[in-house]
Amino acid sequence: MMVALDRLLDQCGETVRRTDVCLRRWLRSRFPDRPYKAPFELVAKPSSEKVYRKELKRFICFWLRLSRLLPTTMRAITGRGLNRHQFRALRELWVDGVWQSEEPADMDRTDNQDGG
Known part of the structure; x- marks a missing residue:
């Protein structure tokens, strides 16, 4: 992912x-x-870009994890639920075939050990 x-x-x-x-x-x-x-x-600095990328990845993973919970569990955690449009968008993202693509051979795996 x-x-x-x-x-x-x-x-x-x-x-x-x-x-x-x-x-x-x-x-x-x-x-x-x-x-x-x-x-x-x-952003000009590579370190800033790395921070923004990491935060965006955390944000997307957080919402995808929440969308996989039971609605009552999500409501207990967040204090609210997802509307139909939000749930549908997250479900479509979750089942998208792009996540099945293979990892490039030249990728540095140390960058993704902490999710970023």
């Missing part, structure tokens, strides 16, 4: 790097009628 998320995040980063500055200014804007003065950028 972590390998698939790494591939997804790598692809997202490449998309941002190839996207025109004008479009990235619109992506960063809070207003629908005007772009922001500076474009959306990826």
Whole structure:
């Protein structure tokens, strides 16, 4: 699962790097009628990217684990349940075939020992 998320995040980063500055200014804007003065950028430091990736992986794994619990157990843990849309999205993510793909042979396994 972590390998698939790494591939997804790598692809997202490449998309941002190839996207025109004008479009990235619109992506960063809070207003629908005007772009922001500076474009959306990826974090500059590799250590920051590693932290963000690790947090996103933890977040996704947390919600996938919760979605596999009985609704009463989840409600006891979180104080609320999932609505139908949330449950359906997590179920579709859980059964997606991308998780079955094989791990690349050149991957450094030490990075994923702690889930990140």
